Amino acid sequence: MEKILHIVREDQAGERIDKLITSLEEDWSRTQVQEWIKDGVVSVNGNKPKANYKCETGDKLVINVPDPVPLNVEPEEMNLDIYYEDSDVLVVNKPRGMVVHPAPGHVTGTLVNGLLAHCKDLSGINGVMRPGIVHRIDKDTSGLLMVAKNDFAHECLVEQLVEKSVTRKYEAIVHGVIPHDYGTVDAPIGRDKNDRQKMAVVDNGKHAVTHFRVLERFQDYTHIECELETGRTHQIRVHMKYIGYPLAGDPKYGPRKTLEIDGQALHAGVLGFIHPRKKEYMEFRAPLPQEFLVLLEQLRMNL
Numbered sequence: 001m002e003k004i005l006h007i008v009r010e011d012q013a014g015e016r017i018d019k020l021i022t023s024l025e026e027d028w029s030r031t032q033v034q035e036w037i038k039d040g041v042v043s044v045n046g047n048k049p050k051a052n053y054k055c056e057t058g059d060k061l062v063i064n065v066p067d068p069v070p071l072n073v074e075p076e077e078m079n080l081d082i083y084y085e086d087s088d089v090l091v092v093n094k095p096r097g098m099v100v101h102p103a104p105g106h107v108t109g110t111l112v113n114g115l116l117a118h119c120k121d122l123s124g125i126n127g128v129m130r131p132g133i134v135h136r137i138d139k140d141t142s143g144l145l146m147v148a149k150n151d152f153a154h155e156c157l158v159e160q161l162v163e164k165s166v167t168r169k170y171e172a173i174v175h176g177v178i179p180h181d182y183g184t185v186d187a188p189i190g191r192d193k194n195d196r197q198k199m200a201v202v203d204n205g206k207h208a209v210t211h212f213r214v215l216e217r218f219q220d221y222t223h224i225e226c227e228l229e230t231g232r233t234h235q236i237r238v239h240m241k242y243i244g245y246p247l248a249g250d251p252k253y254g255p256r257k258t259l260e261i262d263g264q265a266l267h268a269g270v271l272g273f274i275h276p277r278k279k280e281y282m283e284f285r286a287p288l289p290q291e292f293l294v295l296l297e298q299l300r301m302n303l
Contacts, residue, residue: 078114140263156276167272
């Protein structure tokens with residue numbers, strides 16, 4: 001068990017204790033923190049608080065963080081849409097609605113569960129929860145992912161991501177009609193100070209660059225292609241909202257009145273990288289999923 005001490009600053013006074021504690025660590029969820037408070041592992045000035053306690057300047061918070069419960073990641077037979085595979089690398093087309101790797105609350109039905117049933121040799125660099133996972137795409141984003149089958153391949157692919165030499169192109173439908181054909185968003189991304197479950201453009205964020213071009217314009221929407229220069233969490237979703245064109249269907253960053261789609265209209269359609277061992281450039285393309293195509297047809301009918 002890890003003991004964490006925090007003294008409430010003046011700018012944090014008046015904030016609910018569960019919200020304040022959640023903001024201390026990126027990996028802590030509000031629900032998780034509320035459970036800790038209920039279980040009595042959090043104290044304020046030596047007393048056990050309620051989750052809605054309003055903190056005061058100088059309050060001494062002690063959090064006895066429980067040891068994580070080890071999760072068993074079990075192989076699950078799945079009909080994976082594999083685009084390429086050899087002894088080093090695997091490229092898979094992830095469907096919308098599938099989580100990439102297990103986490104508390106999501107220990108089954110993830111892409112990793114399916115990969116473990118498909119092949120026994122996955123890199124161990126990211127530990128037992130994320131074997132082989134070099135990069136991620138969000139649960140409700142469909143498209144291509146590269147998976148490392150050994151540590152040599154993993155290190156090589158991560159190096160390419162760091163060097164920004166991996167090709168990653170996405171198609172998206174956004175709210176609003178973008179007047180210009182091309183654009184670049186160069187704005188740093190970090191944790192939203194008002195909502196730790198969101199990312200935002202912030203002054204002290206990590207460098208993030210997204211290039212986009214217009215593919216088709218509709219009455220109130222635009223179909224675009226985005227190319228990532230960097231790979232920050234929710235990068236396209238945050239950047240497009242920042243410039244006033246949020247993704248259609250995005251429950252976290254978009255407006256409530258939107259297209260009928262379960263999650264953001266975003267598809268990772270093009271993935272290119274240099275093979276770790278062959279040293280040859282490889283590029284893969286996954287067509288738009290059916291529900292994305294249906295949306296485009298509906299928008300064309302409303303022109």
